[in-house]
Amino acid sequence: MGKPSTKPATNTPIVILALCFFSSVLFSSATTAQVDPCRDLLQCESSWVGLDEESRRNAFAFAEDYKDFLHRARTELSFVSEATAFAEANGFVELTDSTNLQPGSKIYEINRDRTISLMVVGQEPMSEGFYVIGTHIDSPRLELKGRPLYEDNQFALFQTNYHGGIKYHQWTNLPLALMGRVDRKDGTVIELSVGLEDDDPIFMIAELSPHVDRGRASRSLADHVEPEDLDPIVAHIPDPVEGGGVVDQVLNYLQAEYGITRADLVSAELSLVPAGKPRDMGFDRGLIAAYGQDDRLAAYASLRAIAEVDNPRYTTMAYLVDNEEVGNRNNTGAGSEYFADLLSRLIYAELGSDYREPLFRRALRNTRFISVDVNPGVNPMNPGAWEIGNAPRLGYGINIKLYGQGNNANSEFIAWTRSLLDTADIPWQTSTYRVGSAGGGTIGGEFSSQNIEVIDFGVPLLSIHTPFAISSKIDVYNLYRSAVAFYAYDGD
Secondary structure (H helix, E strand, O other): OOOOOOOOOOOHHHHHHHHHHHHHHHHHHHHHOOOOOOOOOOOOOOOOOOOOHHHHHHHHHHHHHHHHHHHHOOOHHHHHHHHHHHHHHOOOEEOOOOOOOOOOOEEEEEEOOOEEEEEEOOOOOHHHOEEEEEEEOOOOEEEEEEEEEEEEOOEEEEEEEEEOOOOHHHHOOOOEEEEEEEEOOOOOEEEEEEOOOOOOOOEEOOOOOHHHOHHHOOOOHHHHOOHHHOOOEEEOOOOOOOOOOHHHHHHHHHHHHHOOOOHHHHHEEEEEEEOOOOEEEOOOOOEEEEOOHHHHHHHHHHHHHHOOOOOOOOEEEEEEEEOHHHOOOOOOEOOOOHHHHHHHHHHHHHHHHHOOHHHHHHHHHHOEEEEEOOEEOOOOOOHHHOOHHHOOOOOOOEEEEOOOOOOOOOHHHHHHHHHHHHHOOOOEEEEOOOOOOOOOOOOHHHHHOOOOEEEEEEOEEEOOOOOOEEEEHHHHHHHHHHHHHHHOOOOO
């Protein structure tokens, strides 16, 4: 290798001038063509910037409805109950064997009270495929064990387990509500909701005060509160009968108020969830702090969107499913055969004796499926948790999730999705976790394995899987707008 030249570079200014000239020409051409230089790569600024007043009002109004729904729908059971009332108020009727399916028909079906599907029949035969938005309606929470009630130091407490990934210490000293159902041997169902109303009692896991906690100060945060410590206090007045304990008082109350015995708690599905109401956050009220935004946020957006569909080209569906937080398990989770069974029955209802298995398989192959699940956004407390170049930010639009490692949608479906969003003028960004140190899942993989075209969307949140997650109102609204655009798609 020769020595570097020491001769002055007398042509350097000419090179710089030439580069500036060609850059200005390229920039001028892009400007003339009205091409946003970063539109095809990422959302370059907050969606709030340049937002017209009408859109701003719409986003804030949508947020008020969303908060009201979240307050009432805190478990999958209560979500399905609220969604059923919403569906019927918007002209949907329950699917039966005798339902006459015609283009424009609005129908819904419930699977075991924990999953609900809303559909609008399209103009094209169902064998041409469906347009589906799928999301989950369960959220991280505490749930009662089969034999939950016990007494310790003259307090009655509930033994709990947890559903989904949580940080244990975040569930202490927090007002909790008890929600769910108790199924008795005679077939009757008792529904419970205690703690949401202002005059209801609440429950709480009492932490140690700092005055007596110094011996545990050296523990790591993960070990400071352990899973078996998450037992809320539910009573402390002993039974007035001589020798009666606090548990006896609780059992007497449950029997008198609900007709529930200790044995009935074995066949109960009772959850402890944060009791606080969804609230606006910040001076500008641009954020929402609420329990259950993972992922009743997406479920509510798709629910609202499908109610606006009248006569779509393809049959549309909002598929709102249980148990994503624990791996899509059970017959109400996305891993169940229920979804394929539902599509098969719909096609059979349309074709009757002309139904054939290849037509069902063709419908799966032609279906376009958006799997929506929230994901962590850049957090000012620790932005280093993200590789910022591929990190989603609150207020910057919905996320197209790009996981890599064979988990992405194929490039042609990503391109189709980009076109859909850009045509509808919906801001979007991409989201990729820091390699090797973060991750998460959705229901999408369960459907791509059925030869369905699937892409994962998200909305960025702060404090996911905590008692109060944080969303941006404009992202919630834009997710709803993207669902409307998807359901209304009329192209090829």
